[in-house]
Amino acid sequence: MNILVCISQVPDTTTKITVADNGNSINPQGVKFILNPYDEYTIEEGLQLREKLGGTVTAITVGNVSSQEILRTALAMGVDEAVHVLSDSKDAFSVANDIVDAAKALSIDLILFGRQSIDFDSFQMASTVAGLLEQPIVTMVSSLTISGTSVSTERDVEGGKEVVETSLPCVISVQKGINSPRYPKLPDIMKAKKRTIIERSSVNVASRVSTVSIELPSSKRAGIILGDSDADISELVRLLHEESKVI
Amino acid sequence: MSTILVVLESQGSNLRRASLEAITAAKSVSSSVIGVAFNLSEQTLSVAGEYGLAKVSNVTNAEVSSYSTVAYAKAITEVANSSNASTIIFSATAHGKELAPYVAVLFNAGYASDCIALDNASGQITAKRPIYAGKAVETITISTEKKVFSLRPNIFTATKAPTSLTVESKNVSISVGTTSTVKNTIRNEGKLDVLEADIIVSGGRGLKAPEHFHLVEELASAFGGAVGASRAVVDAGWRPHGEQVGQTGKTVSPNLYVACGISGAVQHLAGMSSSKVIVAINKDKDAPIFKVADYGLVGDVFDILPKLTAKLQSIK
Numbered sequence: 001m002n003i004l005v006c007i008s009q010v011p012d013t014t015t016k017i018t019v020a021d022n023g024n025s026i027n028p029q030g031v032k033f034i035l036n037p038y039d040e041y042t043i044e045e046g047l048q049l050r051e052k053l054g055g056t057v058t059a060i061t062v063g064n065v066s067s068q069e070i071l072r073t074a075l076a077m078g079v080d081e082a083v084h085v086l087s088d089s090k091d092a093f094s095v096a097n098d099i100v101d102a103a104k105a106l107s108i109d110l111i112l113f114g115r116q117s118i119d120f121d122s123f124q125m126a127s128t129v130a131g132l133l134e135q136p137i138v139t140m141v142s143s144l145t146i147s148g149t150s151v152s153t154e155r156d157v158e159g160g161k162e163v164v165e166t167s168l169p170c171v172i173s174v175q176k177g178i179n180s181p182r183y184p185k186l187p188d189i190m191k192a193k194k195r196t197i198i199e200r201s202s203v204n205v206a207s208r209v210s211t212v213s214i215e216l217p218s219s220k221r222a223g224i225i226l227g228d229s230d231a232d233i234s235e236l237v238r239l240l241h242e243e244s245k246v247i
Numbered sequence: 248m249s250t251i252l253v254v255l256e257s258q259g260s261n262l263r264r265a266s267l268e269a270i271t272a273a274k275s276v277s278s279s280v281i282g283v284a285f286n287l288s289e290q291t292l293s294v295a296g297e298y299g300l301a302k303v304s305n306v307t308n309a310e311v312s313s314y315s316t317v318a319y320a321k322a323i324t325e326v327a328n329s330s331n332a333s334t335i336i337f338s339a340t341a342h343g344k345e346l347a348p349y350v351a352v353l354f355n356a357g358y359a360s361d362c363i364a365l366d367n368a369s370g371q372i373t374a375k376r377p378i379y380a381g382k383a384v385e386t387i388t389i390s391t392e393k394k395v396f397s398l399r400p401n402i403f404t405a406t407k408a409p410t411s412l413t414v415e416s417k418n419v420s421i422s423v424g425t426t427s428t429v430k431n432t433i434r435n436e437g438k439l440d441v442l443e444a445d446i447i448v449s450g451g452r453g454l455k456a457p458e459h460f461h462l463v464e465e466l467a468s469a470f471g472g473a474v475g476a477s478r479a480v481v482d483a484g485w486r487p488h489g490e491q492v493g494q495t496g497k498t499v500s501p502n503l504y505v506a507c508g509i510s511g512a513v514q515h516l517a518g519m520s521s522s523k524v525i526v527a528i529n530k531d532k533d534a535p536i537f538k539v540a541d542y543g544l545v546g547d548v549f550d551i552l553p554k555l556t557a558k559l560q561s562i563k
Contacts, residue, residue: 013494013514017382026383037495092348093357118494118517120378120385122360123339124348127316131352136427137316139345142488156489156497157341158258158442160434162314166427176495177488208357212373212386221525221541225532228546233554236526236542237562244524244541246446246503247470247559 001055001146001168004108005046006099006129007039007074009067010119017216024211035070038114040181041174045144046112047078048179053146055109056080060102062087062095068197075192076184082195087202092120096128097205103133105200109168110151115140115175130171138164139173251277252332254323255284255295255303256340258443262287262294265338267405269398270298273336274408276367283326285311285319289414296412298405304330304417314342314429320349321421327354329419334372339397341442347397357389361498363402363521372396380494380517401500402521439473441492446472446503449492449519450480453508453529453548457485462552463507469559470503475519477509493518508548511536528552 011017012032020027046057059074060083061067071082083106085098103111111133113126123139130137142161143154149168154161156175184192224239226232240247251273255266273280282295282303292303304326310318323346327335335350337343339361351358363384364375371388374396378385389395441447448470450463457480467474476486478493492499494514504522509515511527511534519525520539527540530547537543544551 011379013380013517014512017379019383024385026379091357093351118380121380121517122376123344124351124358124360127345127348128352128358130316131320131349134317134424136425137345137349138427140341154433155341157432159440160432162429163431163433164427165430167425170425170427176491208391209359209387209389212388214378214383214385216382217377217384219539221539223537223540223543225537225540225543225545228544228551230554232544232546233551233558236544236555237558239542240503240524240526241562244503246524 001049001053001109002107003046003049003055003057004103004106004111005042005057005059005074005079006111006113006125007042007059007061007070008036008117009033009061009063009070010036010117013118019214019216023213026214033066035073036114036117038116038175041176041178042112042114043074043077043079044179044181045174049110049146058083058106060085060099062098062202064088071197072192072195073184075195076188077182078188081198083198083200085200085202091207091209092122092124092128093208094205096125096132098202099129100132101203102200111171113171113173115173126171126173133171136166136170138166138170141172141174142177144172144174144178249277249333250279250281250331251334251336252327252330253280253282253300254335254337254343254346255282255287255292256338256342257287257291260288260291262291263338263340264405265340265398265400267294267298268400268403269336269338270295270300271406272365272398272403274299276365276372277334281330281332283323285322292414293412297407297409299408299410300412301410302413302415304415306417306419308418308421310421310423315423315426316345316349317426318421318423320346320353321423322419323350324353325419325421326417333392334394334396337395337397339399343397347395351395354393354395355391356393356395357391358395359387359389360397361399362396363399365396377521380513381520382513399500399521401502435489441473441475441490441497441499444473445501446470447475447492447499447501448472448505448507449475449477449509450507451477451509452479454480459549460485462548466505466507466552466556469556470505472503475499477515506536507552509536510534511539
């Protein structure tokens with residue numbers, strides 16, 4: 001089985017975000033970029049499936065030159081090959097087309113994603129890729145079992161879980177709880193630095209969505225901070241009941 | 248005015264409130280709004296009429312007898328095309344977030360997900376959506392003629408606007424190849440899910456040990472809400488992952504969010520900062536959670552939670 005794990009480089013969650021002068025992007029200076037946290041589960045799941053079922057695991061990312069760093073992390077964790085599609089940051093649709101192009105060239109049976117990337121949180125890449133390939137998709141998967149071409153999953157829905165069955169080839173997005181990602185060992189990190197990363201060019205599909213502006217949210221919160229006396233607790237209940245009217 | 252198709256979802260025998268919110272939101276940007284649903288009863292759908300929907304296509308094909316992404320996506324696209332809709336609006340629920348991008352591909356549309364505002368002032372719909380863990384908000388436009396949006400639940404207000412509803416039972420012509428099937432749905436029995444709750448009471452490391460979490464459960468029960476948890480206590484094994492609110496957990500926007508003994512790391516704020524009212528209870532007055540709180544109590548959770556629980560019980 002040939003598995004493609006799709007990963008992305010994102011600003012560290014704790015990074016301070018400032019809006020660039022053009023008003024529709026963020027200042028990259030001083031921003032620490034990391035492997036998208038969900039993608040650690042994606043890579044780990046690919047590796048565990050290979051250990052059980054054989055085959056290959058290829059990691060892919062679409063982005064600028066600096067995003068090769070996360071491919072080295074994936075190589076250090078144990079993926080067989082790493083593919084970099086050099087592309088300016090365009091919208092999700094154009095990135096999805098680059099992934100589909102690579103998946104077709106590599107005869108992929110299973111495409112894995114993280115539940116979402118934590119930069120734009122748009123939760124759409126996996127389904128967009130599945131749509132382009134007209135393959136089944138299961139998102140938010142917390143348990144995945146593959147036997148032959150049968151795929152059995154558990155996914156989160158409101159109020160519980162669904163057991164969803166499908167078959168290969170398909171697209172799956174995974175989330176926390178599915179596995180415990182391994183830490184790459186130092187010798188593997190060193191070896192990964194010397195590995196060749198396969199370059200592919202972008203298919204350059206036109207963007208469908210554009211950012212007009214980015215703003216930092218203004219706090220509209222009341223910000224009434226009280227102490228811990230009985231009177232304070234009564235006042236909180238009054239505020240919730242009479243001012244906010246939420247109870 | 249171009250027609251908007253709203254995808255309606257049910258929860259048990261009721262329409263999801265998020266679907267009613269989507270109807271109101273659609274009507275705010277277009278005077279021509281219709282709905283699509285799957286195998287719902289006239290009784291269930293009648294509520295859509297109360298919120299101003301005049302027409303719903305109720306798809307009854309065998310292929311969509313239970314949720315299946317590919318079949319649903321093809322059916323929604325078919326209904327949109329046959330009714331000349333130019334825009335499709337989903338709720339950003341578990342199914343909505345999975346379906347919407349798939350439909351966008353089949354419908355040749357650009358897609359804006361998890362939107363918190365729609366605006367049509369310029370004649371073209373723009374949407375606002377949170378990015379970077381809620382640290383920024385982007386305004387986006389879709390350049391394709393056809394457009395798909397999903398709306399974050401409990402952000403838009405559902406407004407009654409009674410109209411006479413026509414439900415059209417529909418058998419659409421779709422060919423579904425390989426698909427997925429929901430074999431079973433496991434409900435969290437006897438426990439309100441944070442994604443379905445109007446009020447959430449969450450506990451964090453300030454509770455000090457898992458055996459103290461009953462204080463959070465009792466407060467949640469007094470509020471009639473669900474129990475949530477921070478990543479720290481889920482990773483420590485005190486609480487199940489299903490309760491985790493935040494970046495690697497669930498994104499919620501209840502009417503009231505009460506954070507108990509939670510410092511308010513940005514990863515946590517990412518999952519709850521769009522809540523309507525936020526209450527923070529923490530002994531550290533400098534904890535970041537107070538910066539996003541409407542109301543705060545500075546003090547010991549072990550002291551405050553039982554008193555607050557008793558106070559709420561006394562006024563019921």
